[in-house]
């Protein structure tokens with residue numbers, strides 16, 4: 319993905335139909351207090367409290383069905399918590415209007431499928447909706463924001479391509495571009511590397527660290543979470559472990575208990591940067 323500016327696409331001061339998209343370099347602090355989340359009738363994450371600093375990249379990991387998506391939906395404000403509350407920069411998320419929320423939190427859901435008859439550029443432009451008056455849109459400035467976002471995710475020139483003619487990975491990157499033009503202080507990504515080839519997988523994770531916004535993402539690949547996240551939240555058996563730096567959150571004993579696999583943190587032979595090596599419990603297998 320092509321070297322983004324500080325905010326991904328350059329939306330600083332973007333004037334959209336008379337409104338200025340608000341950008342604040344230090345926004346996006348998230349406070350979670352006594353949160354309990356349920357899927358259907360079942361509480362999947364109980365009594366969780368943590369604080370995310372503005373600009374941090376946070377990974378949520380846990381085995382299948384432990385509540386990563388459910389927690390992200392609550393952090394996005396689209397699912398109500400059973401108990402507790404989420405605040406973003408001091409404002410209680412679930413009391414915000416839909417428009418205010420859409421200016422605060424952008425989401426790329428798991429396996430999201432935009433309408434097949436839209437073009438890629440139209441999908442990205444949906445991210446500008448929170449800044450538009452009714453029936454607004456389509457100005458050259460907005461088109462420029464869409465084109466810049468597409469270039470950021472390495473899809474320059476794809477604006478006119480119908481969504482049904484995109485590959486799974488290209489569609490995933492279009493959805494990320496939509497979230498980038500939304501220009502929110504908080505970005506929530508549910509398994510964002512699904513469908514991506516290894517190049518775009520690594521580029522996406524590197525990109526999240528250059529956006530100067532708070533990124534919270536559910537990830538299955540523990541080695542990538544370890545490498546690219548400032549801190550990690552591990553979900554297991556209905557509880558969230560304390561939010562901690564990767565070396566603590568994914569210590570070998572924790573990985574063994576939660577995932578039943580063997581973890582070893584080894585320095586990369588060329589760079590010396592620690593990498594998490596995951597094998598079955600019997601490392602010879």
Ligand SMILES: Nc1ncnc2c1ncn2[C@@H]1O[C@H](COP(=O)(O)OP(=O)(O)OP(=O)(O)O)[C@@H](O)[C@H]1O
Nearest residue numbers: 357358359362380381382383384385386387388389
């Ligand atoms: N609408 C629903 N009604 C009842 N139970 C649900 C509903 N949606 C999800 N669940 C259950 O809630 C639990 C948490 O689901 P969730 O999708 O949040 O987990 P996850 O950690 O994201 O899983 P995965 O890693 O498989 O994507 C699972 O046991 C799931 O079966």
